[in-house]
Amino acid sequence: MPRDEINWTPDGTSAGQPRQVRRILKLFRPYRGRLAVVGLLVGAASLVSVATPFLLKATLDTAIPQGRTGLLSLLALGMILSAVLTSVFGVLQTLISTTVGQRVMHDLRTAVYGRLQRMSLAFFTRTRTGEVQSRIANDIGGMQATVTSTATSLVSNLTSVVATIVAMIALDYRLTVVSLVLLPVFVWISRRVGNERKKITTQRQKQMAAMAATVTESLSVSGILLGRTMGRADSLTASFADESEQLVDLEVRSNMAGRWRMAVITIVMAAMPAVIYWTAGMALQMGGPQISLGTIVAFVSLQQGLFRPAVSLLATGVQIQTSLALFQRIFEYLDLPIDITERDEPVHLDHVKGEVRFEKVEFRYDDKGGPVLDGIDITVPAGGSLAVVGPTGAGKSTLGYLVPRLYDVTGGRVTLDGVDVRDLDFDTLARAVGVVSQETYLFHATVADNLRFAKPDATDEELHAAARAAQIHDHIAALPDGYDTVVGERGHRFSGGEKQRLAIARTILRDPPVLILDEATSALDTRTEQAVQDAIDALSANRTTVTIAHRLSTIEGADQIVVLDSGQVAERGTHQELLRLDGRYAALVRRDARLDPAADPQWETPPRPVRRRGDRNRRHMTPPTN
Incomplete structure (x- = not known):
């Protein structure tokens, strides 16, 4: 990736979330062609998967009741073909999206490393080596799921959700309203969970950086020599254990943050088919318009198809918010001001005499x-x-x-x-x-x-x-x-x-x-x-x-x-x-x-003759006056 694609004009690291999201999206700009192919594959897979419930409806309402075996065979073949195409499209989009994600991670690692190579000596005298290593290894490594699969998952699930809702409305708008009435509440809950995990993730990465610094310093050759000769091996182990214990607590908190709330969402969405059956039955008992068995089964099938991408979409939103903390730590290094810079048109000397x-x-x-x-x-x-x-x-x-x-x-x-x-x-x-x-x-x-x-x-x-x-x-x-x-x-x-x-x-x-x-x-x-x-x-x-x-x-x-x-x-x-x-x-x-x-x-050693440089290459030297 060209350097200017990564190193944006720094204006601090306290920018709002929208600007940070734009910076993240800019990472994918060099690969927009491949991402467009992924988008087409995602769209095609979503359309193919949504067609299956309609084939099922035709099978239950027409082919089987009317004994049309030819139509039944075509519909069954269509369902099989739909499954095959969905799988093929899924494998291809995974291959392309994973490749793009790994390239983005490579660009980030290279950009951070290159930025640090250009920093002055003063930066490294005030920064622990383990902290630098943690930014490159742990922070960028922690973003792997986000950059390799989250973007594709977001597009795929969003496309699936939209296509499924459109199909549900086409089947029966009343059942669709019943199915989606709690969706805004679910979105609000997922945002709350995401913000909570983002804060914990920031603390967790700082703790991981502290542990990395401890390992780098105490398990180097010099660190081992110092620890052994000072009799501090046990105390160093105890100190590391304390830091590891803090990390355990943060990891548990990160994984459990909002877990009960997300579980409630899962339970509610899993119970929605029963609500649909109940609604259809009550409508029939109250003399309302009848809903065919094929429509009900197709609708429940669509709803179950909606359940997986909807929950995944909410989880993806939580993961993105969590990853923003990691991106922020990386952007902090990319935004570091470089003290030692080269002129726009620097002077090049082919031969240097050496006067200083x-x-x-x-x-x-x-x-x-x-x-x-x-x-x-x-x-x-x-x-x-x-x-x-x-x-x-x-x-x-x-x-x-x-x-x-x-x-x-x-x-x-x-x-x-x-x-x-x-x-x-x-x-x-x-x-x-x-x-x-x-x-x-x-x-x-x-x-x-x-x-x-x-x-x-x-x-x-x-x-x-x-x-x-x-x-x-x-x-x-x-x-x-x-x-x-x-x-x-x-x-x-x-x-x-x-x-x-x-x-x-x-x-x-x-x-x-x-x-x-x-x-x-x-x-x-x-x-x-x-x-x-x-x-x-x-x-x-x-x-x-x-x-x-x-x-x-x-x-x-x-x-x-x-x-x-x-x-x-x-x-x-x-x-x-x-x-x-x-x-x-x-x-x-x-x-x-x-x-x-x-x-x-x-x-005692033999006396060493005094060697004056003037004996080999005497040059007149007039010290300037202060």
Whole structure:
């Protein structure tokens, strides 16, 4: 389905029910041709089924009493043919309607997933993963009956009801009035039941989302490790049991809502044949116009035919009202405003040199909070290196995330080769900027598949070359299945340093001209850090590098070091210049020296030569003044 068929102009999610119904109907617009065929099949099936009582009337009033065997044979054949055609039409309409319904569900799932892929990082930092999964799985899954069969059932039953009522009137209008006198009451009852179930369904889906979030968090590898080591397995089970108990109550309430009222409707409609027999008999006793036996039997047959679609129609109305709660939750995600958008006519760069500039950059997460970054002016020439240090909460990672547009500035601008990154197309930005973060994410797939996520068409030779550059090839080759080894959920089969080197190999494979290193070695021990840092050196060669540093020993050779404090540039210069300044940076270096694990002999490693990027690709760099 085209994107504009799903993503309507959002104006909030508090719109009235009529607008919501129009949005639902719009989902079926691309399949109106198939739905028209379904409508024809439904109409044909309804007409054929309504013809059977008239054939029965002719059989009882004419063919049998008059002994007309030829007519009787034709009428009997007509009844059989009617049953065959009704069944064939029913199978065909079920096939087409189910196909259309599944396509609509596919469109919804894809639309929601695509919408979420376009959301900024801020959305996912404030939303539980289980909640997102529940919207796609439980909410859309809960709508399956509605979109696959309800629409067809509604049209089919409505057509059957209308055709049956017309036929009943043609047989005897007085009996028709008696049969339909309570219909408005039944409709009112079904609407009340539908509204009641809609409210319960909203609560039920929220509870299911909460359970999904609990399962996602507590049954992941990290969640199991935390629960076991903290001795909280029993309490987590008890907490899950409480949530499940609440869901049980909501499920029971949802299924029992209005059940007695609907049962009364069923009883009344089932008793209507007796009322018809009684009415016909009383009319005969009171000297009124006689009603033939064939008419009475045909009418009761029509009434019984009316009973099934009428009850189904009322139940469908209840189901639709219930499903509106699910649709509303899906529309809430489709209406989410997208913070990071591409220009209507974005700039595409075929070749990126890699100059990065922060020009009077300001950033805040929302209007209520204070600035995370305030007045940042930094220039990193193509091929140059910048290291950003500072205390926790100074805005270091946020500054790095502005380059690949994981966030957008709220003031000033970030440029790549002189072009505002907000003006670049997403393809250029994705090719130009690579990110290696402290928390390496690996899919539950093979090593080769994880590496090829950066370059799907990469050859085996390219994989091996990238792994060698990241100093992880020998370890992969020593595994029983080599590059076909499944890494496990989030890569828990590998150590922290191994995962980090896999991430570096993945980035090498993509070969971006600009590299963001977000505390890529801060969680590693000194020995592992040495190996990872060597891989990072290989990755950083001849690339513009922005390093968010926790351990200062890794950034001594940077062309420029910037110290952030409370979102502002407190100091800048080279390692030696900042040491001579004896300010915040020098204090951080002294802190690192006190915490250096190399003080313990078992952690001693050979002294690592200081590598300055200028030794390979020295470029003059003049820091702008604030």
